[in-house]
Amino acid sequence: MIGDDPLPRELAPGIFWLGGCLEQRFQGQTLHSYNSLYLVAGDDASLLVEAGHPQDSELVLAQLDELLQGGVAPLRYIFATHQETPHAGGVGALLRRYPDAELCGDVRDYHLFLPGLAERLRPLAPGERLDLGATEFVALDATIRDLASTRWGFDTRRRVLFCGDGFAYSHYHQAGHCGMVAEEVPELPVAEMTALFTELALYWTRFADIEPYIRRLDRVLDERAVRLVCPTHGLPITELGITMPAIRQGLRLGSEGGARAAAAHAAAHAGARDRASGSA
Amino acid sequence: MRTEGSPKASPAQPRDGLGDIADVVELVPDTLYALANPYAVDGSVSWHPSDVRGYAPMNCYLLKEGSDALLVDSGLPVHERSVLRGLDELLAGGERLSLFPLRVGEFDSVCNVAAIVERFAPQAIYALGVVAGPGWFDLGRGDSATRRADLEATEIRRVGASDVIALGAAGTRRVEVFEPALRLLNTHWVYDPATRALLTSDMFGHAVRTTAAGPWVVDVDDDVTTQADVEWHMLATRYWWLRGARTDELRRGLAEPFERHDVDMIAPAFGCVIRGRELVARHYLMVDEVLRRAPRLLDAVDPRDGLARA
Numbered sequence: 267m268i269g270d271d272p273l274p275r276e277l278a279p280g281i282f283w284l285g286g287c288l289e290q291r292f293q294g295q296t297l298h299s300y301n302s303l304y305l306v307a308g309d310d311a312s313l314l315v316e317a318g319h320p321q322d323s324e325l326v327l328a329q330l331d332e333l334l335q336g337g338v339a340p341l342r343y344i345f346a347t348h349q350e351t352p353h354a355g356g357v358g359a360l361l362r363r364y365p366d367a368e369l370c371g372d373v374r375d376y377h378l379f380l381p382g383l384a385e386r387l388r389p390l391a392p393g394e395r396l397d398l399g400a401t402e403f404v405a406l407d408a409t410i411r412d413l414a415s416t417r418w419g420f421d422t423r424r425r426v427l428f429c430g431d432g433f434a435y436s437h438y439h440q441a442g443h444c445g446m447v448a449e450e451v452p453e454l455p456v457a458e459m460t461a462l463f464t465e466l467a468l469y470w471t472r473f474a475d476i477e478p479y480i481r482r483l484d485r486v487l488d489e490r491a492v493r494l495v496c497p498t499h500g501l502p503i504t505e506l507g508i509t510m511p512a513i514r515q516g517l518r519l520g521s522e523g524g525a526r527a528a529a530a531h532a533a534a535h536a537g538a539r540d541r542a543s544g545s546a
Numbered sequence: 547m548r549t550e551g552s553p554k555a556s557p558a559q560p561r562d563g564l565g566d567i568a569d570v571v572e573l574v575p576d577t578l579y580a581l582a583n584p585y586a587v588d589g590s591v592s593w594h595p596s597d598v599r600g601y602a603p604m605n606c607y608l609l610k611e612g613s614d615a616l617l618v619d620s621g622l623p624v625h626e627r628s629v630l631r632g633l634d635e636l637l638a639g640g641e642r643l644s645l646f647p648l649r650v651g652e653f654d655s656v657c658n659v660a661a662i663v664e665r666f667a668p669q670a671i672y673a674l675g676v677v678a679g680p681g682w683f684d685l686g687r688g689d690s691a692t693r694r695a696d697l698e699a700t701e702i703r704r705v706g707a708s709d710v711i712a713l714g715a716a717g718t719r720r721v722e723v724f725e726p727a728l729r730l731l732n733t734h735w736v737y738d739p740a741t742r743a744l745l746t747s748d749m750f751g752h753a754v755r756t757t758a759a760g761p762w763v764v765d766v767d768d769d770v771t772t773q774a775d776v777e778w779h780m781l782a783t784r785y786w787w788l789r790g791a792r793t794d795e796l797r798r799g800l801a802e803p804f805e806r807h808d809v810d811m812i813a814p815a816f817g818c819v820i821r822g823r824e825l826v827a828r829h830y831l832m833v834d835e836v837l838r839r840a841p842r843l844l845d846a847v848d849p850r851d852g853l854a855r856a
Contacts, residue, residue: 290676319681319682320681320682320683320684320685321679321681321682321684322681323684349592349652349653350651350652350731351650351651351652351653351656351682351685352651354653355685358685372592374589374590374591374592375590375591375592375593375653377590377624378585378591378604378622378623378624378653378654379622379623379624379653379657380623381623381624381626412730412731413592413730413784414592414782414783414784414786415592466676467731467732469729469730469731470730470787470791473787473788473791473792473793473795473796474787474790474791474792475790
């Protein structure tokens, strides 16, 4: 986590945003990207989406303690979207802190990563559900992913999509974007930032035809009637009609290899904004 | 136990994790070693296709030059004791150790960094520029404060997309590190001119064995890998996205290090080491053939589509 921590934040009743920012240098700029986790509270049990970046483990444990001591239902499940350390690096610390919790999702590999904790792995295939009490968490196939083992998740009551590396984009810490949802920072160039993140972290997209992925993404959002999108690296999206066009544009830009030009464009945006706000 | 890639005299019995039967494989005497720690390939590991059966090693490579030693990757936590034991043996001369995890965001590359730092107090960790601090290597095992303090006491040296790590008192062994064209996540490959070894991280990890005893080096007289094996290994695991992809640039990028260097050995992070110029050429061509065929394959957009062995 860099700087003051604006999280946890309740995005919808019982949907809590946790985690911290990762500072990145790109072409002389300092950007932030979230390494977010989300606590999904039901009436009987809670589920944590993602296990966090290893450097944030103590921060995340403190955020979780705050919520759980405040009356949120006990943590029973940890759902790491995939086995990269920015998504799953905190799983060992979490399983040790919360002895009643299980790690679920595609749990291959973890018997080698977590010796002694292998009995607490619970496979959760796409389409399978966990009953949290008055809501269910459904594992989904991932549309935008790096590791093939990636799963997305969906909360049925609040209609929230948890999409791992999907909808990933950086933001500007100095401009006060940390802890904000996408629609609260309309000046953030989401398309350009999405393209930049795509170039940095979703390298394969520059070799693929991105259009089928975008169509499938739209289909998932439509079929599930998604109201809130909770990405691991981007700011949460509360108004899909406002932000989705920029996400689509960013995926296309990144896939077309236009991200460097996009970053220069974003830097120009940021410079103008910072000068206007006096924070540059 | 130290071997030269040959079967052990007393193969250990396979068991879950296989944590205590590692080999120290001498690839080039006094110069390059593999700490080869086997695991079962049984559908429980995502970097092998779910229907492939056998055993493979998770490899760390130790490059030794005079009083310097560079450990590439750190192995799996289930192998922590054997990795440390192997390093105890290989660093008995008091060599100054540095670490270089080739994929900083993946468990198999970084998981034992903290344990190695605690035991050997290395002089530096080489890491991709995105790494902001030692917290990247703190996977939450053992006492947190002590572990973080040990890590914070270790210098992190940032490595660019194309760089050199100099080993030896005079810095004469210049190990080339570079970002490969064919990668999934942030990755470096390493070329060591002294041994003509190309360390390829998550690529070329397709060679597995039928027993937990190895051997963990494939030579020309015992290579049973087929073109179909290589294709299935790539497309059913980390390189799923090649289906239907544009691969011309990737083919040129794959060829570049093989054209620029004499490569006598391909040393992947997992799977057997591929040794010998003839065998290196064969396996390079098999990967290139996958790239050549990939654009014509069914698109990879839906993870449920097309994942059947050809």
